[in-house]
Structures are given as structure tokens and as C-alpha cells.
Amino acid sequence: MAAGSHGGYRGYAVAREREHDLGVSRRSKDYYHHRHPSRHRDSERRRDGGRSSGRELLNGHSHRRSPHPPSRRCSSGGRTEDREPGEVSSGSGSERSGEPPLKTRELRENGVARISKEDTKTSPSKKRKQSPVVWDRNGLKLQARHPVGGEVDAVASEIVMHQSQSLPVTSSPSSVADGHSPMILDVSVDSRKPQEHEKSMIVDDEEEKYPTMRNILTSRWADADDEEEKVVVPKKKKSVSPMDSIEQRFTKKVTSPELGELLVPNSAGSSSRSSDSGVVQGSASRDLEVEKVDNVHAEEEAGDDYPAGHLLDSDSEGDVYRSGTPECTRSPRRCINMLQGCRSVDEFERLNTINEGTYGVVFRVRDKRTGEIVALKKVKMEREREGFPLTSLREINILLSFHHPSIVEVKEVVVGSSDRDIFMVMEYMEHDLKGVMETMKQPYSQSEVKCLMLQLLEGVKYLHDNWVLHRDLKTSNLLLNNCGELKICDFGLSRQYGSPLKPYTQLVVTLWYRAPELLLGAKEYSTAIDMWSLGCIMAELLSKGPLFNGKSEIDQLDKIFKTLGTPDENIWPGYSKLPGATAVKFGKQTHNRLRDKFRAVSFTGGPMLSEAGFDLLNRLLAYDPEKRISADDALNHEWFRELPLPRSKDFMPTFPALNEQDRRFKKHIKSPDPLEEQRMKEQGNNGDRGLFG
């Protein structure tokens, strides 16, 4: 049991008063020394009052700059090695450029970075990190780099979801060495599909209109080994018959499916299978088909000719592009029965419903076999006309691939009695941050916020290092347990991003946490959107209330501008070119008033934030996405090194397990969610129609 759990919540309040953000427990110091030995030495040396050096203009606000601006380099190896068991890891054992994944010298357009080709070519020392997840692109020929190097047919590179193949916590894409997308796809245009290729270059929305073969079998594990990546494996896949290939895979896997493992059917269209834990009878209709039905992305819906229940594997030739007959018989090697080998949901005893979100309902259950309490998230299918919801597929794909202490773990996928009952089995967490804050009388203290922010930043760094944008970071998507651990959940809106940036939909991120570039219509965006959300979350942790709680996009922008000042070309080059910048006239607010909300010293009980803390907050909320601090740099920010030091997880407050209750009908003020917004727009019930109607 965590030390902190002895005291419970009442003890916590008393302890917090005692701490009062000044005294730091010896344990806490030990934690810090242990965690950042070199940083501590540095900070000892630096504690000389030289904190008033540079000044920098962020958000039009002149503010103090840390005397030791966060190094663009992140301390790497030491941090990982020195970690206490269970401590979050930055996940970076690899080299760092000191810049966010996409950063090299960049061209700027609409305030959003575009990578320059010359730069990518002239950075031979930088190595692109492989993305763990590969989405197929219809109309494009996918050539995936084999984990041990070289290019292989995308189908050949299928990777079975398997615990032992978890993506290493260490990763750092750092940069792009060859100017290709970090998706590791050598994309050559299928000459038969010129128009499709052109379309795919236009916008993400467009690209995603196609019923692509996104599937959870094409995940790929990042491989930090330079040498291995350089090895070229001959394209032997072409010479292997599809059926051979399937059979090989089938015979290898069918007998003992591992947790989360996805199996290939032994014959086209047939999917009878059993597992030792529960027989799951299948049929073609039980298979899952990846269908392009993404509620959020304003994407074109798939043709009606895809029956529900098939998952198509990637197609390296692009020849099933929007094809109307996805039956396995037509293209057996592409048919993946991802349910094969999955356990039945009957193997779990339902304890209670935790919550019902937009994309699924979450239950607390007990695994009858092991007695373990886990969370089951049922994938919502009713909104899908057919096929498997893309959002859920992405979530399953990413969560099965990722293993990090700050990211909720999906253990396996299980199936129910009906074709459409698919569940993710996740580690169970007692609370989510939003629920916890609603029950707290006082906000978290600075040292507690530091503990939570460090974990959050570690998780986000891991995602960004692995080329994934979460795109919906908010307090209800941050789970907490009574061991003081924070884990990011809900990857329904997440997606892989690449280099160069491509246009993506703006309708992502719950309104209150949505970055200004999204609100202003930027279609090219990157990791900075998640960092903005983190700024909003940090402020919320400190004040126990949302920072910008707009009711509509315009209201949201208005609230941001009133607090941070109205942006202009000086503080945000490219701002005036953003579609929304001229669409609405906002009142001119010249000052950044953020400091008024977070005082360095508070006599009124309001949230307190030191200069360094304010500096970090301001950098997270920088208007210009290029100036916005990266997760890597934020982890190295002075604030985490100054007193009060981050609280040890062991001493974080504990609360009665909120998730043992049914929280579905609890009334709370909720930020409009992108899916709800989309629905309202579809229904023409837009209230405030937003910047773009």
C-alpha cells in the first residue's frame, strides 16, 4: 500500500498545510536526488540568485526568463537508470537533438512548422525514429521498413500484438534523417491510382475519407538500433504467395495466443476458433473490417458495400482501394480475424459501470481466472453504420503498442456474444483527475502539481517521441491510482503524425483544452497542440478549475485573448494568415494577465505559482506553436528543480475510489467535446456557429 494511503484524504489536508509548499520532506528530497542527481548538483550550484537574466516575449507578455533556460538537451541515460521502481521514465535512452521531433530549421506557414527538405538531408547524424504504428494509405504503395532494417511489403511487416514486443520505453525520433515521413513508409505512388494519390496529398480529412485498411496488425516497433535500421532486407515478400504467408503466420500463432495477440485466420473467410479460455465462435461476419467511419474527422463515410465485421489488412498495392468486396475470398491475405484467440468477456465478472464516454462505456470487472480487477472499455458501435469505428481502432492499436508507466495499459481485447461487442481490457485505475479535483476542497499544492506534471510530461514525451499526437488531453482523460500514479487514457482522437506535416482536421481536442491554432483553423499542427492542453491542465491543477472554459470556439478564443493578450504577427508570426484570424474581430487586449490568476504569493488563498512555475506555464501557453515548449524541454524546466520539489508519488494524496461508483449520471460542467460539436454541426444545431460556420 502506498505510504500516502494510510492517511487518506483527511490526513492529506493536514499534511498539505504542513508542507505549505515550503518545507520539503526528506523523502521528497531523496526522491528528487535519486531521480535527478545531476540536476540536483546543478541546481545547488545555481542557487545563487542569478535568476533574473534574459527576458523573453511570449504571448506578448514580457516575463522573466529563467536564468538557466531549459537546455534543449534532455538528460537522458541517467534519469532512466536512476529511477525508483515504478517511477515514470522519460523513455529516452536514445540520443536527443534537443528539439521536438519535427524540429529542424523550418519553414513557416500559417504559424505552423513545415520541415525543410534541405535540412532533413543535411542532418545525417540524426536518425528518424520508427513509428510504432502504421496506418495504411490507400492508393499508396506502402513499403515498411523491417525492424531489422530494409524494406518489406507492408503486409509482410505485420506485427502481432504481443506483450513481449512492447514498444521500448526508450525512444526519440529526434529528427528526420531522410526526409521521409516518420511513418517509415517509403511511399511510392501506385501508378494506377494517380488521383487518389493527389487527393491524399491535399488534406488529412480527404485522405481519411477513404475506407483505408487501417488495422492493428501493422504496428511496428520502434527500434533504437541505428545499425539494424540500415540493413536492407531484400523484398522477398513478393515471391511468397499470400496463402503461404498466412499459413505460416497462422501455424505459428494459433495454438497459444498471447494477451493482445491478433491472429490470422487459417482460411479465407473462415474464422472458427477457440481459445483455451473461452471458445469464440467466429464467422466471416465476426471479423472486423476497418472502415473509414470517423465521426470526428468530418470524413467521408465508407461505401455501403462493406459488411460489418471484417478487418482488412494493409494493402501494399493499394488495389483494394475503396473496393466494394472486402471478402476474404477475394484477397485472403488481407483478411485478418483480429478476434481469433481473443478471450470471451464472460470470463470477467462485472462489478460496476464506471463511466460512459463518447466512444465507449467503461466497466470495473474482475478477471475470473486471475481475480485481478481490471477496467473493460466497450467499444461503442451503435454510431457506426458498419465496420469498426476508426477512433476505437486507433485507440486499440496505439494502446496495445505502447507501454509506458504514464500511459494506461491495454492488456488484451476480448469479445462478447454479439458481433459488435468488443472490449479493451485495461489496467484499472481508481480515479480520473477531473473526478478527484471535483471532490477536493483545496487545489493541489505546487509540489503535488509537479509530481503530476512530471508524470504527464513523461507520458506525452513518450507519445511524441513515437510520433503520436494524443489530441484530447484533458483532466478526465488522466487516470490516477492510489499509488500516486497518473496515466493518460482515451486515445480515441489520437493519431500518428508525420514529417513533413500534413493537414489534419481541426476538430480535435475538447474545447477548453484546444490550442489557439486549432481554434483559428490551422490544419497543419503538431505536438504543440498537446502542449497547450498541458498548459491548461497545469493551470487547472493549480487552481482547481478550468483555465479557459469557453462555450463555443469564439468564446474560447475570446477567453484566451482576454487572459493572454490578443496575438499579433510579432508574437506569433503567421498568425494573420490563419483562416480564423480575420474571420472575427476580437477586442484588442495588449497585456498578458495570466499572472493575475497565479500569484507568486497569495494572501487570499488563490493559487500560488513561483516565477519559474509561471515561466513554464507561460511557455506551455505560448501562442506561437513553434515557441511553445516541448515535453522534453518542459521536463528539464527549472520549476521542477526548485523548492518545493516534486512530491514523491508515495506521498501523493489518496481518495476513495471514485471508479467503484457508477459515475455516468453525475452532473458536472463539461467542456464541449469535439464529437459533440461535430454532431451539433451535423444537426445544424450549432448555436454559435464558430469561426467557420
Ligand SMILES: Nc1ncnc2c1ncn2[C@@H]1O[C@H](COP(=O)(O)OP(=O)(O)OP(=O)(O)O)[C@@H](O)[C@H]1O
Ligand atoms: N483503465 C481505467 N480504469 C478506470 N477507469 C477508467 C479507465 N479508463 C477509463 N476510465 C473511466 O472512464 C471514463 C471514460 O473513459 P474514456 O475517456 O476512455 O472513454 P471515452 O468514451 O473515450 O470518453 P470521452 O467521452 O471522454 O472521450 C474516464 O474518464 C474514466 O473515468
